[in-house]
Structures are given as structure tokens and as C-alpha cells.
Amino acid sequence: MTPQQPTAALPDAPTDPVQAMLEAPLSLRERKKLKTRQTIRREAYRLIAEQGYENTTVEQIAAAAEVSPSTFFRYFATKEDLVLSDEYDPAMIAALLARPADEPFLTSCREAIRSLLRQLLRHDREELYTRMRLVTEVSALRAGVARSSSNPQRLFLTALTRRAGVEEPTYEMRVTAAAIAAATTEALLQWAAADGREDIADLIDHTFALLESGFAGV
Amino acid sequence: MTPQQPTAALPDAPTDPVQAMLEAPLSLRERKKLKTRQTIRREAYRLIAEQGYENTTVEQIAAAAEVSPSTFFRYFATKEDLVLSDEYDPAMIAALLARPADEPFLTSCREAIRSLLRQLLRHDREELYTRMRLVTEVSALRAGVARSSSNPQRLFLTALTRRAGVEEPTYEMRVTAAAIAAATTEALLQWAAADGREDIADLIDHTFALLESGFAGV
DNA sequence: CATCTTTTGAGAGTTACTTTCATTTGAGAG
DNA sequence: CTCTCAAATGAAAGTAACTCTCAAAAGATG
Numbered sequence: 063m064t065p066q067q068p069t070a071a072l073p074d075a076p077t078d079p080v081q082a083m084l085e086a087p088l089s090l091r092e093r094k095k096l097k098t099r100q101t102i103r104r105e106a107y108r109l110i111a112e113q114g115y116e117n118t119t120v121e122q123i124a125a126a127a128e129v130s131p132s133t134f135f136r137y138f139a140t141k142e143d144l145v146l147s148d149e150y151d152p153a154m155i156a157a158l159l160a161r162p163a164d165e166p167f168l169t170s171c172r173e174a175i176r177s178l179l180r181q182l183l184r185h186d187r188e189e190l191y192t193r194m195r196l197v198t199e200v201s202a203l204r205a206g207v208a209r210s211s212s213n214p215q216r217l218f219l220t221a222l223t224r225r226a227g228v229e230e231p232t233y234e235m236r237v238t239a240a241a242i243a244a245a246t247t248e249a250l251l252q253w254a255a256a257d258g259r260e261d262i263a264d265l266i267d268h269t270f271a272l273l274e275s276g277f278a279g280v
Numbered sequence: 281m282t283p284q285q286p287t288a289a290l291p292d293a294p295t296d297p298v299q300a301m302l303e304a305p306l307s308l309r310e311r312k313k314l315k316t317r318q319t320i321r322r323e324a325y326r327l328i329a330e331q332g333y334e335n336t337t338v339e340q341i342a343a344a345a346e347v348s349p350s351t352f353f354r355y356f357a358t359k360e361d362l363v364l365s366d367e368y369d370p371a372m373i374a375a376l377l378a379r380p381a382d383e384p385f386l387t388s389c390r391e392a393i394r395s396l397l398r399q400l401l402r403h404d405r406e407e408l409y410t411r412m413r414l415v416t417e418v419s420a421l422r423a424g425v426a427r428s429s430s431n432p433q434r435l436f437l438t439a440l441t442r443r444a445g446v447e448e449p450t451y452e453m454r455v456t457a458a459a460i461a462a463a464t465t466e467a468l469l470q471w472a473a474a475d476g477r478e479d480i481a482d483l484i485d486h487t488f489a490l491l492e493s494g495f496a497g498v
Numbered sequence: 499c500a501t502c503t504t505t506t507g508a509g510a511g512t513t514a515c516t517t518t519c520a521t522t523t524g525a526g527a528g
Numbered sequence: 529c530t531c532t533c534a535a536a537t538g539a540a541a542g543t544a545a546c547t548c549t550c551a552a553a554a555g556a557t558g
Contacts, residue, residue: 094524095536120514130538135515151435158439167440171460172488176481183480194472215462217369221376222385222498237466237490238498242389244433244462248455254412262401263394270390272455274494280440280456309504309555316505337544348507353546 099137102127106144107192115145115196145196154178167280214243245269317355320345324362325410333363333414363414372396385498432461463487 105126109118120141124131138144157178161170182190219239223231231239249269253262272280323344327336338359342349356362375396379388400408437457441449449457467487471480490498 098536131514132516132539133537136536141514154435155439155442158436159442163443167443167456168460168488168492170439170443171436171464172484175464175484179480179484191472191476194468217372218376218389221373221388224373224377225381225385225388233466233470234490234495234498236470237463237487238385238495240462240466241459241491241495242386244458245455246389246393248451248458250412251415252451252454254409254415258409262397266390266393266397268451269455270386272452273459274386276492276494277452277456277459280452312555313505338546339544349545350508350547351506354505357546359545 098127098129098133102129102134102137103144107189107196110145110196111192145193150178150182166277168277214247215239218242241273245273316345316347316351320347320352320355321362325407325414328363328414329410363411368396368400384495386495432465433457436460459491463491 102123106118106123109122109126120134121131123144124134127134138147154174157174158170161173216239219231219235222235222239223229226232226235246266246269249262249265253260253265320341324336324341327340327344338352339349341362342352345352356365372392375392376388379392434457437449437453440453440457441447444450444453464484464487467480467483471478471483
């Protein structure tokens with residue numbers, strides 16, 4: 063059985079979800095698990111920071127954390143999981159649901175993210191920051207997907223950059239390309255999932271209308 | 281040396297880029313390469329359709345295509361590449377650049393996608409469709425990233441769905457979650473890339489303003 | 499035909515997982 | 529404190545995706 067993250071029941075009232083997670087009623091056995099998990103993560107971050115992600119093997123990490131490789135995999139399903147997994151997700155969902163339901167979703171997201179980040183920065187700025195850097199590196203490596211030009215985001219970004227006649231894309235261009243790529247992918251997946259029955263042109267139209275309107279209805 | 285895709289010079293005039301790619305001046309030796317590539321892809325798609333992506337080994341694919349595994353890797357850098365790589369990207373970029381430069385980028389994208397899809401559907405609807413289905417499956421498998429709830433898109437989608445009080449998310453919700461997740465990720469990456477110097481709250485604000493305005497300036 | 503280059507295959511090596519199973523360890527009962 | 533049970537662990541062997549090297553085969557060139 064893989065140890066699950068404590069699925070902290072979502073509070074109805076906005077009682078600082080991050081803080082709540084940190085003072086969970088720690089069972090005596092649970093403490094060791096938590097400590098092992100933290101040790102693995104800490105040693106892994108250290109080694110990766112020194113040697114890079116790809117040059118660091120799970121065996122090294124396990125050795126540094128003084129556990130066996132098989133134990134490593136009981137705590138993290140894959141090596142990527144170690145970097146990409148995020149224990150703050152439940153807190154984020156709670157923060158989102160704590161916003162008024164009639165507020166536009168975009169606004170809720172913006173406020174929830176800001177409040178969560180504020181707390182995280184206060185609590186363990188260093189680790190959060192290290193992690194973000196690793197995520198950058200790992201995402202860039204991920205199985206040729208992010209790397210290759212065969213990536214919708216790269217594609218839109220290339221077009222956008224060339225059209226503007228500049229060398230390096232601006233931040234605004236990156237955000238735009240990322241959002242368009244994500245929405246387009248969603249449209250194609252929907253088409254494939256619907257066995258090709260939906261009219262693909264209509265689907266594209268509808269999808270871009272959402273983007274153009276700033277997701278007005280949602 | 282890995283065989284490169286023919287980097288089809290981008291036409292200044294919109295002379296049907298897809299058609300152009302199909303009638304490339306085929307060298308005698310190139311034909312075999314192309315044929316091998318197609319054979320590998322075809323056999324792979326067949327096997328994967330029968331057995332699923334993860335149950336199909338590269339060795340099986342190579343055997344079915346009557347090449348050695350090493351040859352397989354000369355044509356496709358990774359097994360994922362086989363499914364996720366897309367030879368239509370140059371055509372897509374050309375189609376995008378063929379649109380008037382003063383047109384809003386969102387509009388250019390919508391029109392370019394529609395025109396490209398129209399041509400692809402006419403030419404090899406069956407393969408395009410098979411591929412989209414495989415992309416769905418493989419993306420869903422990809423190294424625990426898409427699978428896990430530790431995925432920004434899942435996270436926003438969960439919140440959006442619960443807030444609406446429904447069981448299954450609508451298509452509009454999926455598109456919205458995808459676009460917000462992509463933009464947010466971009467913001468965090470930018471923050472990490474700038475060594476944490478930029479104010480994260482301002483960055484989030486700015487990013488969400490782009491989304492809300494329908495990328496007005498771009 | 500002869501030569502030169504490119505493509506290919508066989509085979510061995512590396513590494514990231516994956517699985518199995520016997521052992522250890524903490525929790526709770528008596 | 530000890531006994532018992534379930535959960536956690538480690539050792540070890542297995543699988544499959546890549547990687548590398550080198551010699552053989554096959555298209556190109558003169």
C-alpha cells in the first residue's frame with residue numbers, strides 16, 4: 063500500500079488551510095513516515111541542486127536519505143513525482159472554495175493564489191523557491207515533450223515572436239501562447255473523446271470565443 | 281545522425297503549405313527513409329490500438345516493422361515521440377504567419393487552425409483521428425503528471441466543478457481550467473527564472489489581467 | 499567496377515523503475 | 529513487559545526504455 067497524503071477534510075470556514083495542515087494531529091507512527099518523507103525530499107533537493115536532475119539517480123537519493131530504493135518508491139511513485147508533486151493542493155482547493163460563489167472564477171483564482179503564495183512565502187520561502195527552480199528544470203526535460211518544437215505552446219510562441227519581429231518572446235507572449243495552446247489541446251481532445259462526432263470547426267470557434275471573452279460566463 | 285524532418289522553407293505567399301510538404305522533391309534514398317518511418321508509425325499505431333500504449337514494447341514495434349530496435353530509436357528519439365511528435369507543425373506556423381500582421385493573434389490562431397484542420401481532415405482523416413486518440417491516452421499516462429491531482433489543471437477543474445455543484449465538468453470548465461493553469465504555471469516559472477526578484481503578486485495580477493482582457497494587447 | 503557515405507543491426511551496457519518476499523518494527527491488548 | 533498483528537522496510541531479481549560501439553550492408557558517385 064502506498065502511503066497517502068493526509069487528505070485533510072476541506073473546512074467549510076476559511077480557517078487558514080495551510081496552517082491547519084501543519085498542525086495535523088500527528089499519530090505516533092505517522093511521524094516517522096512524515097520524517098522519512100521529508101528526509102528523502104531534503105536529500106533529493108540537495109543532491110539535485112549539486113548535480114542536476116538527470117545526473118542524480120534514485121539510488122543516490124535513497125542512499126543519502128538512508129533508506130532503500132524500494133522505500134523511495136513507496137513514498138514517491140516516480141522520480142518526477144518527487145519534484146512535481148505538491149502537497150499544497152488541498153490548501154489551494156480550499157482557498158478557492160472559500161471565495162464567494164458568485165465571484166467570477168478568474169477573480170477567485172487570482173485572489174486564492176495570491177493569498178496562498180503570501181502564506182507560503184512567509185513559511186518556507188527557501189524551499190518553495192528551490193522547488194520552483196527544480197520544476198522549471200524538470201519540466202524542461204520532461205520526455206522530449208517540452209523540449210521538442212512539437213509542442214503546441216512552442217508553436218504558438220514561435221509564430222507570435224516572429225510576427226512581432228523580435229528575437230526573444232516577452233512574458234506576455236509566453237502567457238498568451240501557453241493559454242492558447244492549452245485551450246486548443248483541450249478542443250482537440252474533446253473532439254477525439256467524442257469519436258469525431260462534433261464539428262471540429264464549431265468546437266474551435268466556441269473555444270476561442272471563451273478565450274476572447276475572458277471566460278465571461280464561467 | 282538522426283534523420284531530420286524536411287525543414288520546408290516557409291513560403292511568403294500562402295501556397296498551401298500542407299500540399300507543398302506532400303510533394304517534396306523526393307530523393308531516391310530519402311524515399312526509403314520516409315517509407316521506414318511510415319512503416320514504424322503504422323505498425324506502432326496498430327499494436328498500440330490492440331494492446332494499449334504501455335503494454336506495447338519498442339521491441340515489438342521494431343519487430344512488426346521489420347527493423348532493429350536501434351533503428352527505431354534513430355527515427356524516434358523516444359517511444360513517446362512516436363505518438364506525440366507532429367510533422368504538421370511547420371505547416372501550422374506557416375499558416376499562422378500567412379495571416380495579416382495587424383489581426384489580433386487570437387483571431388489568427390482560430391483561422392489558421394480551422395484552415396489547417398480542414399485540409400488535414402480531407403487528406404488523412406483516419407490517421408489524424410487515430411493519432412488524436414493515442415495522444416489522449418498517452419497524455420493521460422505521462423509520468424504521473426496528468427494522472428495525479430498534483431496538476432494545476434486538475435486542481436482548478438476540481439474547484440470549478442465543485443463550485444458549480446455538479447458531478448462532471450462541462451467542456452467550458454475544462455477549457456477555462458486548462459487556460460488558467462497554463463497561465464499560472466507560466467507566472468510561477470517566470471518568477472523562478474527571475475531568481476525571485478519580481479514581485480509575485482504583481483506578476484499574478486498582470487497575468488490574470490491578460491486572461492481577463494482576452495489578450496487584448498497581443 | 500570502385501569508392502565513399504549513409505543506414506542498419508547485433509549486442510552489450512546503463513538506469514529507472516517494478517515486484518516479490520522475508521524480516522523488522524511500531525501499536526495495542528492482555 | 530510481552531505477545532500478536534499489521535504496517536513498513538530492504539534485499540534482490542526482473543523488465544523495458546534508452547545508449548553506444550562497431551562492423552556489415554546498401555545507396556550514391558565517378
